[in-house]
Amino acid sequence: MKFGLSMPIRGPLANAASIRTLAERAEALGYEYITVSDHIVVPTEIDSKYPYSETGDFPWSEGGDVECMEQFTLLSWLAGITSRVRLLTSVTVVPHRSPLFMAKSLATLDQLTDGRITFGCGAGWMREEFEALGLPPFDARGQVTNEYIEAIKAVWTQARPVYDGDFVKFDKIGMDPKPVQTPHPPIWIGGESAPALRRTVAMGDVWYPFGSNPQFRMDTVAAYKTRIERLHGLAEEAGRDPASIGLAYNCPFHSVEEQQHPDGGRLICTGSAAQRAEDINAFAEAGTTSMIINLVANDLNAMLDRMEEFATNVVPLV
DSSP: OEEEEEOOSSSTTOSHHHHHHHHHHHHHHTOSEEEEOOOSOOOSSOOSOOTTSSSOOOGGGGGGOOOOOOHHHHHHHHHHHOSSSEEEETTEEGGGSOHHHHHHHHHHHHHHTTSOEEEEEEOOOOHHHHHHHTOSOGGGHHHHHHHHHHHHHHHHHOSSOOEEOSSOEEOSOOOOOOOSSSSOSOEEEEOOSHHHHHHHHHHOSEEEOBTTOTTSOOSSHHHHHHHHHHHHHHHHHTTOOGGGSEEEEEEOOOBSSOOBOTTSSBOTTBSSHHHHHHHHHHHHHTTEEEEEEOOOOSSHHHHHHHHHHIIIIIGGGO
16 A cells, blocks of 8 residues: 655645644655645635535635645646655646646656656536636546546657547647656546546556545445446446556544544544554555545644654554
């Protein structure tokens, strides 16, 4: 099992000194991934329902918090201060940026990092952000996401890329350098819905769900396995070998103290080191090879302590 953790893009740790300290410590402790999330603007009034909370409220909206670092810029800076750890977009809201810009930026970063980029992709959920950015229609975001990913793959794999879609078209262009990784950097498809599963089957290397979506609960290993079965069924229907789809999991539930599951019993990845390792081993038995663990804190020393505790006490038991 490979483990990763998120870098702060907002709050008291979203500054160069803190992020450098966290990234360097992550490498020293043996983490395999550091991740960066994605918002470009945060509207001050949001009616869209956030998919990863029971209430649908977006946590950043509380108190009018609109701070966020830009994903690709921070990723570029992290590339320069790390040497081993993989850099994961978790996730890029694909319609936010031109597919040619993303293809060029990520290929350049893959060159500069000697092949350490992983492209996590999502379709987005916030209508107000789409409208503020002047993007293609929010209701078409699924098709836009699919076309943009296909177009990016064309740029990465074709000497003279050609793509003809409804939302992106190009030919008679060259775009080099290509990524170091062949045929291209791994593409992790984020999301838990049926469209996300179909997108994974059609164009993903890895399925990357988040465990806290109340519409598609995966806060137990059993629920996660049920969704994997659905993914594999869709793969078989499409003529794709289910074994060709890797599995990663974003676990938002980490705590050294036991927490209660809403339906009773202990919430996964909470409790003693042995309990957390037992849960992770169950995910591994289900085919998961990578987990992003929630170790975020608002205090630098507290987050460093969480990183060290997990690496020292839990990882050796997995």
